[in-house]
Amino acid sequence: MADEGDYSATLLQPQLVSSAAKLLAQQWPTQSVETRAASLDSACRRAATALPCHLVLVQGKAPSFQRVVAHARVQQACENADGFSAAVTSVVVDPRYRRHGLGKRLLRFVEKYASELGYGYMYLWTHDRQDFYYACGYSECEKVTMLSPAMSKLGGEAVGRLEALFSRKAASTGALSAEAVARPDSTWMRKRLLERSAAVSMAHATLRTLAEEAVAEWANSATRPTCAAACRVHLSGSLASSSLEWERQIGPCCGIAALRMARSALRPSGALLVPTMDKHMQMLPHVAHSLAEVTVHGADDASVDASLLQEARTRGFTSDGELFDAHALAVLAGDVCGVHATVLHDEAGSGRAAWRLVPEWLEQGGLAVVAYDKDELKHSPAQRGGHGAHYALVIGYAAACEEQAPMTHGAAHVGGEGTVREYNSPSTQVEQAGPWVDVFGPLLVCVHGLSNRLMVCSLEEMRLSCAQLEQVKPGKDTWVVAPSGLRLRNRVMLLS
Incomplete structure (x- = not known):
């Protein structure tokens, strides 16, 4: 295991796309490395302050020798109640680097990144890592929508029907990776990042x-x-x-x-x-x-x-x-x-x-x-x-x-x-x-x-x-x- 100083958290850069795509395809093989790389490359072209975005933990300092050892995707979440929130999905740590605190380190970076953009809460779902997220300060909550803010204004029932439709379509066509859709047995969790927004x-x-x-x-x-x-x-x-x-x-x-x-x-x-x-x-x-x-x-x-x-x-x-x-x-x-x-x-x-x-x-x-x-x-x-x-x-x-x-x-x-x-x-x-x-x-x-x-x-x-x-x-x-x-x-x- 490398020293803590050998790792750095950063917004995904073009030279890291291939390494990140391999990590994601290894964890969720429903999409190929090539498909993932194309999607990640497109994400790199968006503005640094735009969501969704991909944040990674990188081992090594020289660009030619850097390896992505952890990944998280951050997107906007539209609460059913109030507020301005983000959600983190596709959280994965390379199996060779687990049990060394890298997941917590990446999650802290994700939370800091989102809070600096003005997002007050971080949402996520999990079906098997509840204890990990409890230890990181998260608590169980009701489900929120991952649809765009414009669609979320249609009302609770309409949003629910749309999400179900999109999930079925994604599952049948492979348009979304497995980790991008919550399972029926998933536990929704959230953490407050900010007490108040900028006036x-x-x-x-x-x-x-x-x-x-x-x-x-x-x-x-x-x-x-x-x-x-x-x-x-x-x-x-x-x-x-x-x-x-x-x-x-x-x-x-x-x-x-x-x-x-x-x-x-x-x-x-x-x-x-x-x-x-x-x-x-x-x-x-x-x-x-x-x-x-x-x-x-x-x-x-x-x-x-x-x-x-x-x-x-x-x-x-x-x-x-x-x-x-x-x-x-x-x-x-x-x-x-x-x-x-x-x-x-x-x-x-x-x-x-x-x-x-x-x-x-x-x-x-x-x-x-x-x-x-x-x-x-x-x-x-x-x-x-x-x-x-x-x-x-x-x-x-x-x-x-x-x-x-x-x-x-x-x-x-x-x-x-x-x-x-x-x-x-x-x-x-x-x-x-x-x-x-x-x-x-x-x-x-x-x-x-x-x-x-x-x-x-x-x-x-x-x-x-x-x-x-x-x-x-x-x-x-x-x-x-x-x-x-x-x-x-x-x-x-x-x-x-």
Whole structure:
């Protein structure tokens, strides 16, 4: 056995194709060396940052004497739930070099390579090496699709049928090697590589432009012909002097991603924009005090770099970033982010009184985190009984009315143009006609961790989606859910 220094991990290079093809054909003889070499040679011509790619462990330093002793193929994996993940297949170590730690060394290189490209999880399947992958930090998980991201958007059932069809075709034609298709008895496993993704800074002017475009697209859609009239966008005042740091969520961390984005706007670099809890309470309309279920003070000593995921795990709120308790989210907002948080709950009114306060809260300079059921394709509000439970950060709203005016609670809008239209207190306004009960208005402008495109939906659509959050999607046994179930329904969390 050579010394550890005699081995190097690298992206497959043209001069290594022949050696890699022989190793793969030896392990999986369903394809010839020539066929494998042609496929590997084609892969070498792709960009270094493109997936799929082949990573190898090489013995020797002189190019003419190098031998591929281990191989792994990395490709993109489209999770059935959330996130941006990769998968490793065709993992093999030359039989003459096994039992010397080379498999672990190659796997560490694979994980580092994928994480540097921004992939949050590594997936794989195995039917006989579970113990090896357990030792490398992997745990069992549900199956994910290996289809392209575009095909994965067809929906779970359609994706399953397509994968079965492609597998049968590949088996009959030899188009795919044996190791490229999971066996029925395979165990799926995964490992988290990143806690969070790189943030993308979005300044106030950028957010306003994106919000106006998103509102116009919503208003002009074919299903809403009566909403083509102009809508005036109102962004939270907290965004006027700070940027929003958008980030893609890793795995089921939609609530944690929403809190991080809120923290970036409300407490940039650790500076609390609204310095006192008294101010937070004064911002709450009178009716909100009767709806307040829990209020958490923002910690003065909160660190802007604190790990929300680690803190949530330590407190028993989550296993992998999922959060199904609005109270837990408020505690993390206050204790870890240093942001004041109040959870409003209106069970009797199916959330109406709480949700109607959101635009006014935004006018005051606050932000709101809301839970809803997301559509599987577009991430917009749906009604799936909680199987698509998701969090969004509400950063603004649009008044869909002829005056192009903001909605205010008996007071003029500060810093806005146009005629101001007052509305009655939600406690006295039952089902009065107008934009507060019209399904088309007001519109909420939101960001969430699955797309950097702003999401626009009506307040009523969001409320109805939130009101039916009853249960977690089946098959999520490792997620932390209280015996009493989800504590999300008919709730809104206000942040300042």
